[in-house]
Amino acid sequence: xxxxxxxxxxxxxxxxxxxxxxxxxxxxxxxxxxxxxxxxxxxxxxxxxxxxxxxxxxxxxxxxxxxxxxxxxxxxxxxxxxxxxxxxxxxxxxxxxxxxxxxxxxxxxxxxxxxxxxxxxxxxxxxxxxxxxxxxxxxxxxxxxxxxxxxxxxxxxxxxxxxxxxxxxxxxxxxxxxxxxxxxxxxxxxxxxxxxxxxxxxxxxxxxxxxxxxxxxxxxxxxxxxxxxxxxxxxxxxxxxxxxxxxxxxxxxxxxxxxxxxxxxxxxxxxxxxxxxxxxxxxxxxxxxxxxxxxxxxxxxxxxxxxxxxxxxxxxxxxxxxxxxxxxxxxxxxxxxxxxxxxxxxxxxxxxxxxxxxxxxxxxxxxxxxxxxxxxxx
Numbered sequence: 001x002x003x004x005x006x007x008x009x010x011x012x013x014x015x016x017x018x019x020x021x022x023x024x025x026x027x028x029x030x031x032x033x034x035x036x037x038x039x040x041x042x043x044x045x046x047x048x049x050x051x052x053x054x055x056x057x058x059x060x061x062x063x064x065x066x067x068x069x070x071x072x073x074x075x076x077x078x079x080x081x082x083x084x085x086x087x088x089x090x091x092x093x094x095x096x097x098x099x100x101x102x103x104x105x106x107x108x109x110x111x112x113x114x115x116x117x118x119x120x121x122x123x124x125x126x127x128x129x130x131x132x133x134x135x136x137x138x139x140x141x142x143x144x145x146x147x148x149x150x151x152x153x154x155x156x157x158x159x160x161x162x163x164x165x166x167x168x169x170x171x172x173x174x175x176x177x178x179x180x181x182x183x184x185x186x187x188x189x190x191x192x193x194x195x196x197x198x199x200x201x202x203x204x205x206x207x208x209x210x211x212x213x214x215x216x217x218x219x220x221x222x223x224x225x226x227x228x229x230x231x232x233x234x235x236x237x238x239x240x241x242x243x244x245x246x247x248x249x250x251x252x253x254x255x256x257x258x259x260x261x262x263x264x265x266x267x268x269x270x271x272x273x274x275x276x277x278x279x280x281x282x283x284x285x286x287x288x289x290x291x292x293x294x295x296x297x298x299x300x301x302x303x304x305x306x307x308x309x310x311x312x313x314x315x316x317x318x319x320x321x322x323x324x325x326x327x328x329x330x331x332x333x334x335x336x337x338x339x340x341x342x343x344x345x346x347x348x349x350x351x352x353x354x355x356x357x358x359x360x361x362x363x364x365x366x367x368x369x370x371x372x373x374x375x376x377x378x
Contacts (some may be wrong), residue, residue, distance in 0.1 A: 001087045001088055001369075002031075002085060002086045002087050002088070003029070003030035003031075003086060003087070003088045003089075003090065004016070004025045004031050004033060004083050004088070004089045004090070005020065005023050005024065005027065005030045005031070005032045005033070005090050005091075005092065005096055006032075006033045006034070006078075006081070006089060006090070006091040006092065006093075006097045006100050007020050007032065007033070007034045007091075007092045008034065008092070008093060008094060008095040008096055008097045009036045009037070009067060009085075010022055010034045010036070010037040010038070010039050010047075010252045011036070011037075011038045011039065011053055011067065011096075012043060013014040013032075013039075013043045014091060014111050014372065015113070015186065015279075015281055016045060016094055016224060018046075018187055018189075018281070019092050019113070019165075019186050019187065020032075020046075020047065020092050020179065020280060021046040021047065021187075022187045022354055022357050022358055022361070023054030023090060023092060023361070024046075024048060024050070024113070025138050025358060026050075026234075026361060026362055026365075027090070027156065030090075031050075031051075031053060031086075032047060032050055032051070032053065032105070033052065033053045033054070033081050033083070033100075034050070034052055034053075034054055034055075034059050034097075034278075035055045035058075035067070035070075035077050035096065035097075036054055036055070036057050036058045036063055036064075036067045037052040037054050037058065037076055037079060038067070039052075040062045041070075045096070046119060047055065047220035053081070055077035055078065055081060056077060056080065056358045057070045057073060057074065057077045057081060060073075061073075066252070067232050068135055071095075071144070071148070072147070072148075074095065074096045075096055075099055075148070075151045075317050076097075077245050078096045078097065078099045079098055079100070079101055079166055081100055081101075081102070083100055083102060083106070084103065084106075084274045085241070086106060087105075087106060087107065087274060087291070087364070088106070088107050088109070088111075088141070088347060088369065089102050089106055089108045089109070089302070090108075090109050090111065090365075091108065091110045091111065091159075092110075092111050093110055093111070093112050093113065094112070094113035094116070094117075094337075095116050095256070095365050096116075096152075097110075098110040098112065098155060098156070098158075099151065099152070099155035099158070100158070101158065101160055103378070106150075106259045106332075107160050107161075107364060107368065107369060107372045108158060108159050109159075109160060109161045109163060109182055109197055109368060110159045110161070110162055110163065111161075111163045111165070111167070112162055112163065112164055112165070112169060112173055112181065113165050113278060113279075114165075114169050114172060114187075114278045115152060115176045115177070116148060116152055116289045118145065119145045119148045119149050119152060120149065120176055121175075122212075123145055123171070123257045124211065126297070126367045127141065128277060129198060129211040129212070134348070136269065143187070144324075145262070152176075153176065153177065154373075156176075156177035156178075157215060157327075158365050159179070160178070160182035160368070161182070161364075161368050162177070162182070162316050163181060163182050163183070163184050163364065164177050164181035164182070164183050164184075164185045165183070165184070165185065165278060165279045166183060166185065166278060166299075166300040167281070168278060168279075168295075168298075168300050168303065169181070169183075169278050169298050169300075170183050172180075174206030176322050181302075182364060183363060184282065184357065184360045184361050185279065185303075185304075185351070185352050185356075185357065186279055186282045186357065187353070187354040187356075187357035188281055188285060188288070188349070188352040188353065188354070189285075190284070190285075190288040190349045190350055190352065190353050190354075190356060191300050191353070191354075192262075192288075193262060193285050193289045193327045193349075194266070194268075194288070194289065194290075194292030195263070195266060195289055195291075195342050195346060196266030196289065196290075198238040198268045198285045199267060199268075200268070200269070201229065201268060201269060202229040202230065202231050202232075202267075202268060202269060202372060203222070203228060203229065203230050203231070203268060203269055203270055203271075203272050203330070204231050204232075204233070204264050204265060204268035204270070204271050205219075205230060205231075205232045205233075205234075205269055205271070205272045205273070206232070206233040206261055206264070206265075206271070206288075207234045207236075207275065207282070207361070208233055208234055208235070208236040208281060209234050209235060209236030209237065209239045209240060209242055211235050211238065212276070213275045214274035214276060214296070215232060215234065215238070215242055215274070215322055215347050215374055216238060216241065216242050216245060217274050217321060217322070217323060217326060218230065218232075218274050219232065219242050219245050219246050220245055220323045221248060221323045221326035221327050221330070222249060222250055222330075223246060223247035223249070224245070224272060224323060224327060225249070225330065226247060226248070226249050227249075227376060228249065228330065229249050229250075229251070230249065230250045230272070231253060231264060231268070231371070232246075232249070232250065232251065232252045232253065233250050233253050233254075233255075233256045233260075233261055233264060234254070234255065235254050235255040238302070239248050239252070239254070244311060262285075262289065263347075265286050265289045265290070265291055266289045268291050269290045269291075269292075269337075270291060270293060270294050270315070270337075271283060271286040271291055271292070271293045272293075272294045272295075272326070272330070273292070273293055273294065273296065273301060274294040274295075274313055274321060274326065275296065275299075276296060276298050276299040277299050277301065278299065278300055279300035279303075279304070280295075280300045280301055280304060281300075283295060283301055283304055283305055284304050284349050284352050285303075286345075286346040286347060286351075287305070287314050287315075287346065287348050287349040288343045288345075288349035289343075289345075289346075290343070291339070291345060292314060292316070292333070292345060293305050293315035293316075294315060294317075294318070294319055294326075294329050294330060294333050295315055295316075295317055295318075296317070296318060297318060297319055301317070302317070304348075304352065305317070305348075306344070306348055307315075308336055308339065311342050312340055312341070312344040312347075312348075313336075313344070314340060314344055314348045315333075315340065315345075316329055316332060316336065
């Protein structure tokens with residue numbers, strides 16, 4: 001059986017690339033395809049330094065820095081990738097990878113991190129945050145996103161089986177493509193995180209500083225609670241804006257390497273997480289360190305954190321992305337903190353291990369391949 005792995009673009013090692021890493025371990029002889037590949041020499045280890053076959057966008061002017069600007073061409077680019085010699089095609093898609101062309105004698109399984117967020121239900125938020133809400137440029141962007149939506153919906157017909165990274169994304173797939181999806185949670189390196197030797201009296205927030213991560217919301221909330229210390233790790237376009245909102249009890253550390261982030265997660269009283277994520281790896285990593293999570297109660301966090309209504313809770317939820325809601329959740333956490341154990345957090349995180357991902361995904365592929373070989377439609 002010849003296998004092809006298709007990814008949107010390979011420029012860094014982040015959440016979706018962790019899935020590709022485990023897929024490459026599941027299928028060690030598979031060929032890898034992407035719209036572009038600009039990985040550094042150090043970052044290529046996760047795919048075993050395998051060759052990556054790319055599209056024509058790889059050689060377009062300034063594509064290394066501005067590859068996202070070629071989004072209007074990406075549907076065409078992904079369709080030009082010739083996969084006709086492969087029996088099994090597995091796409092890892094948060095943008096266009098699921099749009100590859102396959103025939104009736106090929107099985108196409110698509111692991112969807114999310115349908116294209118900025119083209120579907122998050123379009124208005126994206127336009128507002130990027131400054132494209134009005135004017136001629138705004139209308140051009142809106143037309144492009146309209147075209148992307150039409151193409152994205154049509155190409156769902158070329159996928160034989162959908163796999164979603166959470167129940168939340170399975171619902172989005174159902175809404176957008178009118179297709180059912182099997183949930184296989186993404187892999188988290190829980191063995192790389194362990195509870196520390198001590199707890200310090202500070203709360204932690206960590207993320208790239210972009211609007212939807214809501215780091216500014218967390219900083220504003222703690223600035224109104226001067227008796228509590230907040231440590232923030234991360235950098236990004238909103239860093240200076242967030243710094244201006246920070247009170248003396250908020251410490252901004254900027255970018256830190258993974259070992260430093262792990263050290264702070266091991267020592268923090270709790271991780272505060274205000275984004276609405278498709279899955280959210282960071283809260284799982286914090287729990288693997290034995291650290292509770294105070295999280296916005298929508299999206300993937302609802303599936304990775306056990307709230308106070310559970311017998312062995314691992315965190316607490318707040319219902320609105322507001323300063324008042326965060327402040328109330330922190331105070332409620334401190335009253336109920338005794339109910340949350342480091343052991344419970346660690347055990348909950350184990351549900352999302354890399355070994356579990358490989359076993360579940362391979363079992364799913366085996367089942368669908370057997371059904372496909374015998375002409376059974378699913």
